[in-house]
Amino acid sequence: xxxxxxxxxxxxxxxxxxxxxxxxxxxxxxxxxxxxxTADPDRLLEEYSYGRAHHRALHFxxxxxxxxxxxxxxxxxxxxxxxxxxxxxxxxxxxxxxxxGRRDKRERNLYLTESGAALERRLSEAQRRRMRxxxxxxxxxxxxxxxxxxxxxxxxxxxxxxxx
Amino acid sequence: xxxxxxxxxxxxxxxxxxxxxxxxxxxxxxxxxxxxxTADPDRLLEEYSYGRAHHRALHFxxxxxxxxxxxxxxxxxxxxxxxxxxxxxxxxxxxxxxxxGRRDKRERNLYLTESGAALERRLSEAQRRRMRxxxxxxxxxxxxxxxxxxxxxxxxxxxxxxxx
DNA sequence: CTTGGAAAGTCAACAACACTGACGTAAAAT
DNA sequence: ATTTTACGTCAGTGTTGTTGACTTTCCAAG
Numbered sequence: 339x340x341x342x343x344x345x346x347x348x349x350x351x352x353x354x355x356x357x358x359x360x361x362x363x364x365x366x367x368x369x370x371x372x373x374x375x376t377a378d379p380d381r382l383l384e385e386y387s388y389g390r391a392h393h394r395a396l397h398f399x400x401x402x403x404x405x406x407x408x409x410x411x412x413x414x415x416x417x418x419x420x421x422x423x424x425x426x427x428x429x430x431x432x433x434x435x436x437x438x439g440r441r442d443k444r445e446r447n448l449y450l451t452e453s454g455a456a457l458e459r460r461l462s463e464a465q466r467r468r469m470r471x472x473x474x475x476x477x478x479x480x481x482x483x484x485x486x487x488x489x490x491x492x493x494x495x496x497x498x499x500x501x502x
Numbered sequence: 503x504x505x506x507x508x509x510x511x512x513x514x515x516x517x518x519x520x521x522x523x524x525x526x527x528x529x530x531x532x533x534x535x536x537x538x539x540t541a542d543p544d545r546l547l548e549e550y551s552y553g554r555a556h557h558r559a560l561h562f563x564x565x566x567x568x569x570x571x572x573x574x575x576x577x578x579x580x581x582x583x584x585x586x587x588x589x590x591x592x593x594x595x596x597x598x599x600x601x602x603g604r605r606d607k608r609e610r611n612l613y614l615t616e617s618g619a620a621l622e623r624r625l626s627e628a629q630r631r632r633m634r635x636x637x638x639x640x641x642x643x644x645x646x647x648x649x650x651x652x653x654x655x656x657x658x659x660x661x662x663x664x665x666x
Numbered sequence: 667c668t669t670g671g672a673a674a675g676t677c678a679a680c681a682a683c684a685c686t687g688a689c690g691t692a693a694a695a696t
Numbered sequence: 697a698t699t700t701t702a703c704g705t706c707a708g709t710g711t712t713g714t715t716g717a718c719t720t721t722c723c724a725a726g
Contacts, residue, residue, distance in 0.1 A: 667726100671722100671724090672723085673722080675719085676718080676719075678716090678718105679714100679715090681713080682712090683713100684711080686708085689706085690704085691703085694699100694701070696700085
């Protein structure tokens with residue numbers, strides 16, 4: 339029984355937001371929203387016959403220029419064979435530059451080329467446009483809650499990648 | 503320029519939550535959170551050698567018993583051939599019951615069998631457990647914002663499926 | 667009543683992207 | 697000198713998506 343948080347059984351906040359029905363709505367909201375979230379980049383990617391995996395790689399290389407393959411692997415949570423297939427095409431197509439590490443020559447430091455950065459910009463601008471509209475419509479208070487809940491949903495070890 | 507909402511250029515709410523950096527954090531939060539969101543069911547599904555598509559079908563049949571293939575199609579946003587493959591295995595494995603429509607014999611009305619309902623319960627309970635922990639940690643105010651923003655992110659035609 | 671179209675579902679072939687397992691090379695660490 | 701780490705690659709498999717072609721069923725217009 340009970341809850342462990344402030345208050346007795348039915349406290350001021352009323353725990354109605356924790357009912358199975360409310361949770362089901364949250365689950366479906368995640369499902370439908372994620373589809374919308376990826377819809378715009380997906381359309382653009384078709385033009386290049388790339389997939390979401392390419393988008394993710396471009397995004398995280400843009401975020402951390404010079405990142406290593408291993409670091410990307412732990413962020414994306416896929417196997418190296420899977421990531422390698424994607425990186426290989428991006429490098430072959432001249433969107434990503436892979437340079438042998440200066441300190442540790444086993445490592446490869448990954449950078450976006452100009453055209454890689456250009457595609458990444460198109461993709462993220464499309465995605466940001468939707469997010470911006472959603473944020474604007476919902477307001478800053480809602481956005482704060484949105485971010486708080488999402489951060490709680492992540493696996494703990496992903497939170498490290500999320501910050502910093 | 504400007505904004506279109508209440509206030510002049512830098513109004514009370516301050517539009518700092520709409521910066522590209524804030525939007526990028528939101529985008530990454532969606533990415534990392536969605537992985538956590540699906541992680542628990544994914545583990546369970548492995549035991550049955552099913553995938554997410556099976557989970558989605560079970561979920562929405564549970565939500566609307568007797569739903570038709572066509573209705574499921576518009577909710578899930580995939581081709582009927584893709585859904586059919588999934589449904590075929592669920593029916594063959596005795597988790598889903600497909601009954602020829604009474605009025606229209608072209609339609610199939612879909613129901614969960616007892617064992618189908620049992621699996622669906624295991625999957626959704628795992629997913630709810632994580633959502634419940636996240637909701638509880640973030641609080642009802644944050645959950646309200648979470649839901650508001652997600653609803654804005656969805657495509658408009660998905661909002662209809664989301665409600666009622 | 668018949669014909670023709672729309673809708674529901676099936677079969678076949680194919681692509682994207684994930685997985686495992688095995689192997690190789692080079693560099694760093696012990 | 698040996699082991700571990702980082703990266704790349706080859707081969708094989710599975711899920712989930714796609715398109716195209718086909719049957720069955722229903723309904724409505726001729």
